[in-house]
Amino acid sequence: MIDLENLRALIAVRDHGTVVAASESLGFTPSAVSQQVKRLEGQINAKLLERVGRSVLLTEHGRLLAEKGVALLADLEELESLAQLPDAPIHGTLRIASFSTANRGLIAPLLGRLSRIAPHLALTLIELDPWDSLALVERGGAELALVHNWSTVALDVPASLTATALCVDRVDVLLHAEHPLASQDAVRPADIAEETWVSTPVGTICHEGLTQLFAGAGHRAKIAYYDGDFSTHVAFVEQQAAVALVPRLGRDLLPPTVVAVPIVDPVPYRQVELAWRRSTTANPGLQLVRRELEALVARGGAGQDVPREG
Template identity: 85%
Template sequence: MIDLDNLRALIAVRDHGTVIAASESLGFTPSAVSQQVKRLERQINAKLLERVGRRVLLTEHGRLLAEKGVALLGNLEELESLAQLPDAPIHGTLRIASFSTANRGLIAPLLARLGKVAPDLTLTLIELDPWDSLALVERGGAELAVVHNWSTVSLDVPASLTSTALCEDRVDVLVHRDHPLASRKEISPADLAGETWVSTPVGTICHEGLTQLFAGAGHRARIAYYDGDFSTHVAVVEHQAAIALLPRLGRDLLPSSVVAVPVVDPIPYRQVELAWRRSTTANPGLQLVRRQIESLVAESYDGREGARVGRELG
């Protein structure tokens, strides 16, 4: 009989590329993960890993076992969800992968709510870019992803996941109050030619959203500074070193010297969504967390200009 924990260890090594990274994702020591894989090798009498430089790759036996194992664990996950009594107290652990502004604007208040309505349900949280969050949920490293895609950048949800739209999060340009555009009621990308920008790092979805905003304006954004923390962007604008493109969700109170100006032609926004594995749809803990997040969005953003509650995508 194959031990499921050993199988999960093999899948984690496949997904992360090293035993150390796999152990971090599972919450075990590298030694423990290595032992789990070795036990699995003994169980099936076949070599499952081979070392290539600093990384480890799965052998053909390992690749096939991991592939079938993912499907097996998904079926087991669905069965366990269906087996839970609907009126039983919700307990266990639910892992969320989310982006930073959603963590501030949604997940932080969610933690307080769950402490009252489901004190036996433990949440864990990891901050990731949306692409990475979807990948983590798809491979079983988290149960729920809070993600966003820009109006100019698509975010493809894997077929094994399903998603729900929460709201549209408008994005503004931040300028110093002494900037010539600070007095404008709205600005377009054409008005921003020649400006110096601060952006999130290359490869992030927000950086892609900034660069794509100017696709039809005949010029490129001149990005001089890169930082993943939006509070740094505000500080850079405050010191008149650059301008920034900042979403409204989770935005801190701006300094008096920084002005947020809406953008038009086109209007940039982020579609905020929840995504989870189809096999966990019936999980009571996941259902509760989804309802609470949707309630928070409805209370905080319904009716606010530039953000509205979403609907089921499928």
């Protein structure tokens, strides 16, 4: 009989292209993953991998086995979810991939709530950019992704996942209190197009959101500083070194010398969504977390002035 852990190792190698990358995604050593694939080759008496330079490719047997294996593991995952009795205490581990401001504004209060109502459900958390979170859930490295897509940047959800909207997160420009526009009720992109900006790193979805906001108005953002922590952005604004585009979700109270000014025409926002594999829809732990996050948003506990969608 084929060992499912060995099968997962083969699928990980297919998805990541190297044994080293596959081992990192699975939390094993490269040697352990190699041994799992070798044991699988022995079980079916066929070669599954062939080396091409520094990468490895699946043989025809390997590709077929991985393809069928993905479907098999999805069916097994769905069966395990359905097998849990509806009235039984929720237990087990739920792995979540999320982004930093959601961790602060949503996951932190969620953990406090779950410790009281579901003490036997263990949550693990990894911080990733939304694209990486979806990829991790798709390949089975996590059960739930908490992601966002900007109004100007699309986020494609893989066909094997189900996604649902959670809330809308408005994004403001942070200005020093002495900035000429700090007293305005709102500003347009053209009003702040010549400012010096601090941004999240290139390749992140928030950086894309900033650049696309100005590209849509025929301008190019003048970015001088890159840092992935929005609290650093606030510090730069406080020192009058730059202005920043910062979401409201999970945002700390601003210093007295920093002002958040809404942007209009267009209004930048992030659509916050939950995504999971279709095969885990019936998972009681996943559904509990989904309900609790929705309730948290409905109570207004998702951050500073985050409006509900619609």
